Amino acid sequence: MCDVAAVQKIANCLGVPTGKVQLNEEQVVTRTSGQNKLVAGFTTILESLARESKSETAQNSTVSREVQAQVYQWIEYAVLYVAPGSKDKHVSKQLLADLNKLFISKSYFVGHFITLADLAVYYAIFDLVKSLTPMDKENYLNLSRWFDHLQQRPEIQQGEPLLNFTTIFLHNWATGTHI
């Protein structure tokens, strides 16, 4: 999900007015900001949002050129791989496994704080994670930790019901006692 809805959510997160967001004739997402400036493309839109925002997340995403580059790398990853891949059963499995591996040694995608990269992937992968059974989630404990961490932030959750990760806990405990 790297579309109109995702842009709106991320704009809310950053505390920036969304402006007018829609798909153009080529199905590319575009945004017309308050100053009537038109930008097209998901990554470019996020960049413009970050520039307008004064939030911590926006600041952390632009703290240095290196961080900025890494953040855009992950946004591209979200657009090109996560969003389409999460609809395919086999690709999504690989996707979850890859991300889970990544989060073994990292708390966030870039640096040591929440950035736009986390937001972009979070919203792109939301539906996929939502569809997982507790058994499935058990295989992705590190990814679950990251996801749960983000969804607990009210500005990220934005009124969506919290996905349940606590059963992982119970499940762990239960299998433990059965052995």
Next chain:
Amino acid sequence: MSTGTLYTYPENFRAYKALIAAQYSGAKVKVAENFKFGETNKSAEFLKKFPSGKVPAFETAEGKCLSESNAIAYFLASEQLRGGKCPFVQSQVQQWISFADNEIVPVSCAWVFPLLGILPQQKNTTAKQDAEVVLQQLNKKLLDATYLAGERITLADIVVFCSLLHLYEHVLEPSVRKPYGNVNRWFVTILNQPQVQAVVKDFKLCEKALVFDPKKYAEFQAKLGGGANKQAQQPKQKEEKKPKAAAKKADEPEDLDAADEALAMEPKSKDPFDAMPKGTFNFDDFKRCYSNEEEAKSIPYFFEKFDPENYSIWYGEYKYSQELSKVFMSCNLITGMFQRLDKMRKQAFASVCLFGEDNNSTISGVWVWRGQDLAFTLSPDWQIDYEVYEWKKLDAKSEETKKLVTQYFSWAGTDKEGRKFNQGKIFK
């Protein structure tokens, strides 16, 4: 916004808690200049404000005084650090602060302080295992939690982080910390927060664990002057090569908690050889020569330097050679004995050889140590193996001894029954 002065010595992990908390809240904290540990905090003026005389201690701009690092950190913290508005998260913060003080700090001190030379080496210590249990608990917690309390960094993270600093700096080398991947991830995340970086400068994760160095401990004890006139000794340390490190070492016993104080009170394990005159023979020099030079050089060197007044040469023969079977098992017997005699190493040297082959072999060796009597009786630690050997003192001046020493030091010849030399082990 709080402002005030923090009294501490440099690189005090307890003071870090307060300084990091201040970074988050923007509290203006000045670290007292010219603070001399053992002097400033023992002065009448200081004791009047802080009766315990312990650091870190904090004085607000209005002259209100606060001691105990966790309290100071709480005072200086932002709302987020205190756990936000939710009482449950606030309690979780307290829970982890207590965990740090009760579970982490004691095991960390018990493990790391002997290696820094602050405490004597403990026999049969379980410090490492205890620390592993604590790390295991943390690792489990951090598998599904990004931070310890709530979804933001709190004092819980800062206090636990600070309490783990010694472990991550000195003993958790990559192979040791590998099983605690979640703790490592969390630790690195906290370490790299800009607010933490501003306080904990140039921190490097342990590359190679410290090992116990009796010399360091001896030096440290010498500096303390038996502990009685610690304060008087303190200023001299400033002239040392590494004043920072020295001061740090000297300071820490002061803030040991009760458990460690009890540990420190235990009789120090003294080197039993200390009672004997030192003589002129230097084991280190000889061992270096023996390791680096050909026997043709090192054996004459041995006889040239050997001091028969204060040192003695012994011949030890395994009593139950008929029970020896596989060669490798016999070799393990020898190296096992060497390991159990570890504390003797500094004042002894031996070459123990195995002659013969599987199911037909003997073990015998030439030993040299300080003193004229059988050294093994000096310490209960050394009496595990010596009784299975027949010990004979050798006359250092006789030709026969020279021959025997030469044979054993150069790993050559045969045993009495003509079995050929098979393997040798050196105790040095």
